[in-house]
Structure formats: structure tokens, C-alpha cells
Amino acid sequence: MTDLPGRRLLLVHAHPDDESINNGVTMARYAAEGAHVTLVTCTLGERGEVIPPGLAHLSGAALGGHRRGELADAMRALGVDDFRLLGGPGRYADSGMLGLSDNDDPGCLWQADVDAAAALLVDVIREVRPQVLVTYDPNGGYGHPDHIQAHRIAMRAAELAAEAGCPVAKVYWNRVPRSRVEDAFARLRDDLPGLPFEKAAGVEDVPGVVDDERITTEIRGEGTAYAAAKAAAMRAHATQITVAEPYFVLSNDLAQPILTTEYYELVRGERGGEGRENDLFAGIAGTFDTGEATS
Numbered sequence: 001m002t003d004l005p006g007r008r009l010l011l012v013h014a015h016p017d018d019e020s021i022n023n024g025v026t027m028a029r030y031a032a033e034g035a036h037v038t039l040v041t042c043t044l045g046e047r048g049e050v051i052p053p054g055l056a057h058l059s060g061a062a063l064g065g066h067r068r069g070e071l072a073d074a075m076r077a078l079g080v081d082d083f084r085l086l087g088g089p090g091r092y093a094d095s096g097m098l099g100l101s102d103n104d105d106p107g108c109l110w111q112a113d114v115d116a117a118a119a120l121l122v123d124v125i126r127e128v129r130p131q132v133l134v135t136y137d138p139n140g141g142y143g144h145p146d147h148i149q150a151h152r153i154a155m156r157a158a159e160l161a162a163e164a165g166c167p168v169a170k171v172y173w174n175r176v177p178r179s180r181v182e183d184a185f186a187r188l189r190d191d192l193p194g195l196p197f198e199k200a201a202g203v204e205d206v207p208g209v210v211d212d213e214r215i216t217t218e219i220r221g222e223g224t225a226y227a228a229a230k231a232a233a234m235r236a237h238a239t240q241i242t243v244a245e246p247y248f249v250l251s252n253d254l255a256q257p258i259l260t261t262e263y264y265e266l267v268r269g270e271r272g273g274e275g276r277e278n279d280l281f282a283g284i285a286g287t288f289d290t291g292e293a294t295s
């Protein structure tokens with residue numbers, strides 16, 4: 001790719017919907033600011049459950065194809081044009097929840113050779129030259145096999161890219177500060193009687209929760225168009241997510257808050273300044289958007 005904007009962000013996710021849940025505000029902000037945002041999704045989520053009764057007939061390849069369309073709709077809502085499937089559509093199958101026999105499918109992401117999958121991601125890094133990479137923590141946020149593998153593939157690709165002379169300057173893991181999520185669930189419990197949801201999830205159901213001091217970066221979106229874009233993108237994933245702002249449920253029907261500030265832990269590269277960053281590109285020389293390509 002030539003003539004790329006000055007700032008380039010790469011996000012690596014397991015299934016269609018994870019990007020909107022974890023990074024919808026972040027992706028919408030940087031896309032709106034003219035940065036180049038690239039999403040790589042590792043599977044099509046064909047082993048997911050389906051919420052709307054009218055779509056309950058979808059499963060396997062048909063569900064995967066439908067979720068690919070949901071992903072395109074979500075990217076339109078976020079203003080992101082560059083979104084790809086690792087190795088192309090259907091290269092890696094959804095592995096199912098941990099412990100299921102689905103995990104033994106030889107074509108699923110959980111069974112993938114990490115170096116081979118990482119090499120596919122390095123091809124994207126060579127092309128796009130992102131300065132920033134975002135992925136999950138080593139537990140994949142909540143222990144789903146595809147999330148764990150997506151973490152492993154992304155971190156290995158960052159190593160291989162550096163060895164190949166196209167290093168990524170900063171790597172972040174998706175995180176949520178414990179105090180923030182505890183406050184949000186306290187409000188949710190008060191609001192629950194007025195919601196179209198029967199039950200509330202708990203802090204332990206939220207991926208990537210850590211003590212506040214591990215948070216290095218926050219991307220704020222409260223009351224902005226980016227928060228609205230995130231909700232619209234989550235709605236686009238209708239087989240997986242039901243939204244009743246400021247809350248949502250997955251197919252387990254446990255209400256959770258939509259986080260309109262998104263939090264990160266910097267795990268590779270230098271923090272940009274003292275205190276919490278409010279920009280993933282903070283401290284990276286030359287990544288101010290002039291609209292001109294940088295090397």
C-alpha cells in the first residue's frame with residue numbers, strides 16, 4: 001500500500017464482534033482523525049450462538065458468511081475501510097468455547113501453527129507498516145481458545161516483523177480497570193429493573209479486568225460520535241449482541257455496560273509521557289497526521 005496516512009493502527013481479533021466490543025470507540029476515533037486503521041479478524045465465528053429467532057437457522061459456513069456481512073456493516077459504522085480475515089475467508093475455523101470437541105477440529109484456530117499464522121500477519125505488517133498493534137492479553141481476555149491464539153499469533157507476528165526489519169513501535173493489550181467496571185456494574189444493578197434484560201453479568205464476566213495501576217492508556221469517548229458509532233457497530237453484530245444503550249447482552253443474556261472509554265496496557269514500546277496516555281501513538285516520532293505517507 002502506498003500513500004498511507006502518517007498514523008497506522010493494526011488490531012488483531014478472534015471473531016467478528018470482538019473489535020466493536022473492545023475497540024469501537026478507538027477505531028472510530030482514529031478513522032475519523034485520518035489515521036489508517038487495519039483490522040485483522042482470525043475466524044468468521046461460525047461456531048457462535050445466534051440470538052435472533054429469525055436467524056436461528058444459521059450455523060456453520062452459513063453463519064460464518066452472515067457474520068462476515070455483520071462485520072462489514074460494523075466497519076461501515078466505525079468508518080474503517082481496511083478489514084481482513086487472517087489468511088483469507090475460512091482459512092481458520094472458529095474453535096468453539098474451551099473444552100468442547102470443536103477445539104479438536106484440525107482446521108480451527110486453536111489447532112493452528114502459531115508461526116505459520118503469524119507469518120500471514122507479518123505480510124499485513126509489511127504492507128501497512130503499523131506503528132501500533134492492539135490485541136488481547138495472554139488469556140485472551142476471558143480464556144476463549146480463539147482469543148488466546150489471536151494473542152499468541154499477534155505477539156509472535158510482532159517479534160517476526162521486528163526481525164524482518166519492519167518493527168511495530170508500540171503493542172497494547174485490551175484491558176479494563178477494576179474500579180471502572182465495578183462502578184459500571186453498580187449502576188447496572190440499579191438500572192436493571194428498567195432494562196429489557198433479566199440478569200446482569202458480573203465483573204468476572206468482563207474480559208481483561210486488571211487493577212487500575214496496570215492501565216497505561218485510555219481512549220475516551222463518552223458523549224461523542226465515537227460512542228454512538230460503537231453502539232451502532234455492536235448492533236450490526238445482531239447474531240451475537242443485543243444493545244439497549246448504555247448496556248448490551250451476548251447470547252448468554254447477561255447484561256454488561258458498553259464501555260465508552262476504552263483502556264489499554266502498553267506491553268511493548270515506550271510510554272508517551274508521564275501518567276496515562278490518551279493517544280495510542282503518543283511518543284512515536286513523526287506520527288502526526290499530515291496526510292503524507294511516512295516510511
Ligand SMILES: CC(=O)N[C@H]1[C@@H](O[C@@H]2[C@H](O)[C@H](O)[C@@H](O)[C@H](O)[C@H]2O)O[C@H](CO)[C@@H](O)[C@@H]1O
Nearest residue numbers: 015045047048049094095096097250251252
Ligand atoms: C464475544 C465472543 O468472543 N464471542 C464468541 C463466543 O461466543 C460465546 C459463546 O457462544 C458462549 O457459549 C455464550 O454463552 C456467549 O454468550 C457467547 O458470546 O464463542 C463463540 C464460539 O467460539 C464465538 O463464535 C463468539 O464470537
Ligand SMILES: [Zn+2]
Nearest residue numbers: 014015018147
Ligand atoms: Zn471473540
